[in-house]
Amino acid sequence: RLAAGTTRFCAGIVSTARHVSIELKMADYSNKLYQQLEQETGVQTGYMKTGSISLAQTQDRLISLKRIASSLNVMGIPCEIITPKQVAQLHPLINIHDLVGAMYVPEDALVSSANVSLALATAASRNGVQIHERTSVSHVLIQKGRVTGVETDRGKIQCQYFVNCAGQWAYELGHSGDEPVNIPLHACEHFYLLTHPLKEPLASSVPTIVDPDGRIYIRNWQGGILSGGFEKNPKPLFTEGRNQLEIQNLQEDWDHFEPLLSSLLRRMPDLEALQIMQLVNCPESFTPDMRCIMGESPTVRGYFVLAGMNSAGISYGGGAGKYLAEWMVNGYPSENVWPLDLKRFGTLQSSRTFLRHRVMEVMPLMCDLKVPRWDFQTGRQLRTSPLYDRLDAQGARWMEKHGFERVKYFVPPGKDLLDLDQSKTFYKPDWFDIVGSEVKCCKEAVCVIDMSSFTKFEISSTGDQALESLQYLFSNDLDVPVGHVVHTGMLNEKGGYENDCSIARLSKRSFFMISPTDQQVHCWAWLKNRLPNDSNLTMEDVTWKYTALNLIGPRAVDVLSELSYAPITPEHFPSLFCKEMSVGYANGIRVMSITHTGEPGFMLYIPIEYALHVYNEVMNMGQKYGIRNAGYYALRSLRIEKFFAFWGQDLDAFTTPMECGREFQVKLDKGMQFVGQEALLEQKQNGVYKRFTMFILEDHDTDMDLWPWWGEPIFRNGRYVGKTTSSAYSYTLERHVCLGFVHHFDEKTGEELVVTTDFINQGEYEIDIAGQRFQAKAKLYPFSSLFTQRRRKDEVELSGYQRE
Ligand SMILES: Cc1cc2nc3c(=O)[nH]c(=O)nc-3n(C[C@H](O)[C@H](O)[C@H](O)COP(=O)(O)OP(=O)(O)OC[C@H]3O[C@@H](n4cnc5c(N)ncnc54)[C@H](O)[C@@H]3O)c2cc1C
Known part of the structure; x- marks a missing residue:
């Protein structure tokens, strides 16, 4: 039934104040769409432009709000930072004594979410869409990796495209097909209370209040109030075995809601005498990184997903629908949606235990302060390098990417470790000097950074198939002598970076490709869908087979030449070169003269069983050259001061090599066509x-x-x-x-x-x-x-x- 899921109990707040730019754009689009929907369809949506006020109880919170305000303003969304006194003028019931400021967004709105759904359905029907209510999809039919139809309780329906937008049921529905589609989300109970109208009913135009430090939101509701929140100890919910697809109000749990109620009464003390009407409890889906999930499955063509709304489904709905529709019709949406792309996840984020633990962290995070470089604490130590324990024992401090533990920096012996773990600030962090000394060592001596999380593929063929295919799919010339490494973009038709990688030619017919950590699923799917279906051409994901050590610094060459007994002079080992060497007792180490920082040095790709041995050898030999461990924070400082762009941060599918000063990594005249070439030629021209x-x-x-x-x-x-x-x-x-x-x-x-x-x-x-x-x-x-x-x-x- 339409609007029978979570949407039925949604609080109806349309809020544009978002940290992630694409989410902000989706919410802005939704707000504008909902505003005109009633006129367009004749269905009353309850749209009311009330504005919203986000409160700050601390200076740090105010900084966070000011950052959002700057983003909203440059997007043309009116927004101001206001004083506590102004808050009181805008909302008569708010206690402002503990506030240091607030952010006011006058165009934020309220809607009736169920009616918005009906209005959207009405508009869709008028444009020819057929809606089958009370029809349940039991599984999705797939043939040769493509969607062909769905099996429902009322029979089969053929289709080329299927969108799994089944809310909290999306995970199970994803697993019900012939080929599973992993949709990592998990529901938690979410509560709000409704009151009877106040003695002096609250005006319908009064702004919505968001009090993140108090973990609550408050809106006007029929002259009374509706107030919910994001507690510190959420209750995850399991749906296995329940086939009913309509959401009923779950059990009230006043003990659980009590901290939020206290917070509400502190914020609105006059409500003490208020009459509570109902405590609503309804499941909402959360995702591992607090961002919603959209896009096509990496394994099944035509299988799209739009789910995991993290409590903002009505705010995102309009914009999310627009981008997904563009994606299905044009092959790509009009904005960079990578932060929301299903392919940012792999199967590794789909374990029920991982999801359960992670969403219990994510839900409170909806209100927690987001300071630079914060990390998730749950679902950790899932993917680790064989060196993990060694590095940990030497003071490594860890962060996580795509489930992989990566070192931020090393705390020197004698430092207060606990203190250092608390470096959560918008200002100068307490690791400043530690990272400074790692950078200095990279510049003057040699450091080793474990970079094993990089995605690694091997592509080979019996004849020229590998070279020919890669020449077409990559913008640089890969027909280089064996042993050369090429930096190249994997571009889309518009010339934008789908991936940015280094490819080493291992032999005439085999290539070793290194990509960013979070490219593992996306790059695999991109290549699989485009490489010819030829049994003589193989691609293997060898990420787990190699430990990667980055030896950075002027003395890296000394360490390596002593360990390998091989000449490593520029004549024998020029820049962007790759050679299999022995290091210590270990054979078959792929050594490349690149460091991803612009500093001199080498990447060592080591078969994992040799990892510890090679690391020990490098550290022992490096002693006399002043070697030390370093982490990703040092790497980041080095690459940014050298103006090195990284995919996922600086580069995306909407950025071309011409726009980021990498013309030299494009070979327009390599003698054959490649994807994106036309777009780049046009940029060259215009x-x-x-x-x-x-x-x-x-x-x-x-x-x-x-x-x-x-x-x-x-x-x-x-x-x-x-x-x-x-x-x-x-x-x-x-x-x-x-x-x-x-x-x-x-x-x-x-x-x-x-x-x-x-x-x-x-x-x-x-x-x-x-x-x-x-x-x-x-x-x-x-x-x-x-x-x-x-x-x-x-x-x-x-x-x-x-x-x-
Ligand atoms: C208490 C509460 C308050 C909220 N307040 C706000 C708010 O103020 N602002 C905001 O932006 N967001 C809010 N949210 C979040 C928002 O309500 C949700 O993000 C949004 O409603 C999710 O919409 P959805 O379409 O993804 O899922 P749903 O609304 O759950 O829809 C999923 C649909 O899929 C159908 N379905 C499932 N499986 C199948 C199947 N096998 N076959 C056929 N159909 C199937 C279900 O029947 C259902 O109709 C709130 C959430 C809660 C719980």
Whole structure:
């Protein structure tokens, strides 16, 4: 039945204040859509523009709100930071004594969610959509990896596309087909109370209150109030074995709701005498990373998913539907939806225990403060390197990516370990000096970083099939001599980066491909769907077979040559080279002269059974060269100061090599067509509409000022031109460096214009960190003079890419 799921009990708050930019865009679209729906369909949706006020009880919370406010403002969504007194003026019942400020979004709204569903269904029917109510899908029919139909309790229906938008049942429905589709979500109980109308009924226009520090939200409801929240100890819910697909109000649990009720009474003390009408309890689905799930299954063509709304389904619904529809019709949505793509997950996030533990962390996180570099605490130590215990014993502090434990930094002996684990701040963190010394060691001696989480594929063939296919799917020329490593994009038809990787030619007919950690599912699916179905061509995911050690620094060459007895001089081992070598007793180590940072050094891909041996050998030999362990924070600082873009942070499916200064990694004249070539040729002809730029903060005090993170608005001559994508403190420049994209919007029409080098160079820039602007110097080339010269040479050779 329409609106018989969670939507039936939804509190109806449409809120645009979101941290993730794509979620913010979806909510904005929904708000605008719902506003016109009643007029369009004649179905009353209860749409009421009340505005919303998010309260801050602490300075840190206010900073977090200011960051969101900056994002909303540059998107043209009205929003202001207001004082507690202004809160009291906008809402008569709010206790403001413990507040330090608030964020007011006047265009946020309330709707009746069930009626919005009916209105959307009405509009769809008018456009020819058939709706079969009270019809249950038992499983999805799949043939040769494609959806062909669904089996329902009223018979079979043939279809080319199927969208699993079954809310909390999506997980089980995903597993009910001939081929399982993993949809990692899990429901938790979610409560709100309803009161009778107040003595003096609350005006219907009164703004919705969100009090994250108090873990509650409060809206007007028929002259009384509706108030729910996100408790610290959520109750996960299992649905196995229940086939009823309509949600009933679950059991009341007043003991469980008590902390939220106390919080409500603190925020609205006048409610003491209030008459409670009902405590609503309804399941809602949460996902492992607090972001909803959309997109096509990596294994079954035509099987789409839209589920796991993390308590914001009505806010996202309109926008999410739009992007999914575009995806199905055009093959790709009009915005970068990678943060929501089903393919960011693998089977590893689908264990019931993992989901149960993770959603119990996620639900409280809806209200917790999101400071830079926070990590999930549950579902940890799932994927680890064979060196995990060794590194842990040496003071490693861990973070997680795609289920893999990666080292952030190493706490030196004697430091207060507990204290260091609490480094949750918007300001200078307490690991500052520790990471600084790791960076220094990378610059002056040698460090080793375990980077085993990288995705690794081997692609080989009996004849030329591997080379021919890869030449078509990648933009750089892979027909290089055996032993060479090529940095290349895996582009889509629009020239955007579906992946950014390094490929080593192991032999005439085999290639070793290294991709970012979270590419494991996406890249596999992309290649599987495009490689010819030829038994002479094989692709294997060998991620788990190799431990990867990054030896960074000027003395890396000494360590390696002593351990391998092989000449590692630039003539024998030039840059971007790959050789199988023995290191210590271990044979078959794939050594590549790259470090992903712009610093000298080598990546060692070691068959896992040799990992500990090789690590021990490297550390022992490295002693005399001052070797030490380092982590990803040092790597991040090094790569950002060198202006290295990383996929998933700086690069995405909407960014081309021309836009991020990587023309030199594209071979337009490699003698055959490749995916994205036409789009790149057009950019070469007409110029680009955004340009990857490096910003050095000028008047920023590292000790006293807020640190940039990513997503900060960039202003050129006082006008908004784009956002940062990553940032780090550069210990070399002793300044903060931000990377981001600069656009050129016409001052009168707002139309996007070509971005030229002059446009970048002739502007005065500021970066907005939580509402405070800092002057920044823009650069299109990194500082290292050697690197700069090479890049410039490449630019000259490929001159004409940029019409100036
Ligand atoms: C108490 C509460 C308050 C909330 N308040 C808000 C709010 O104020 N603002 C906001 O934005 N969000 C809110 N949410 C979240 C929002 O309600 C949900 O995110 C949203 O309703 C989820 O919609 P959905 O379509 O994904 O799932 P559902 O609404 O659960 O829909 C799933 C549908 O799939 C059908 N189905 C399942 N399996 C099958 C099958 N095998 N065959 C056929 N049909 C099937 C079900 O019958 C159901 O109709 C709230 C949630 C709760 C629980």
